[in-house]
Amino acid sequence: MRVSREKAAENRRRIVEAAARLFRDDGFDGVGVDAIMKEARLTHGGFYGHFASKDALMAEAMAHALDRSTAWQERLGSLSELVAGYLSDRHRADRANGCAVAALGADVARQSPALRKTLTAGVRQQIGRIVSLLRRGTPAARRRRAIATYAGMVGALTLARAVDDPALAREILAAARDAFGKETS
Numbered sequence: 001m002r003v004s005r006e007k008a009a010e011n012r013r014r015i016v017e018a019a020a021r022l023f024r025d026d027g028f029d030g031v032g033v034d035a036i037m038k039e040a041r042l043t044h045g046g047f048y049g050h051f052a053s054k055d056a057l058m059a060e061a062m063a064h065a066l067d068r069s070t071a072w073q074e075r076l077g078s079l080s081e082l083v084a085g086y087l088s089d090r091h092r093a094d095r096a097n098g099c100a101v102a103a104l105g106a107d108v109a110r111q112s113p114a115l116r117k118t119l120t121a122g123v124r125q126q127i128g129r130i131v132s133l134l135r136r137g138t139p140a141a142r143r144r145r146a147i148a149t150y151a152g153m154v155g156a157l158t159l160a161r162a163v164d165d166p167a168l169a170r171e172i173l174a175a176a177r178d179a180f181g182k183e184t185s
Helices: 005-026 033-039 044-050 054-074 079-086 089-093 100-108 113-133 139-162 166-180
Strands: none
Touching: 005 033, 005 044, 005 054, 005 100, 033 044, 033 054, 054 100, 054 113, 079 113, 079 139, 079 166, 089 139, 089 166, 100 113, 100 139, 113 139, 139 166
């Protein structure tokens, strides 16, 4: 039975959203097409009607996750708000709905050029957003600060998620919030 274009688009959206969550939670190699389709409440057989391969879905799911991060950031008006929200216990605990770069960055380095290109575009966008929140310094200095801030935030979140000591995880996040959450002269 053929589905309408609207229903096909809705099914594709469900697949992408499910994949974005599952990939961030379990990694690219930790999730198969079967699990993604089950999460999307669709049959496995329909996958290839939407995507040529799992790699193609990985790139689209990464773009979707990065777009969600951008949408969240655009609601924030200051660097301190961005850093506080990103380096929060809530974000640390919610890997499936959090930053795709922190959850999957190391995995992306071993993936297809298309996926790496998607991540690169997202990183550029995130850096640009941080630059827009910085008010002091030359454009070159603001860009360097934005890159350092973003790299530090991603690293701190990754480290806080990796340790098995909740107190140490909170300490890592607090130290990084203090280091990156204030604009310096």
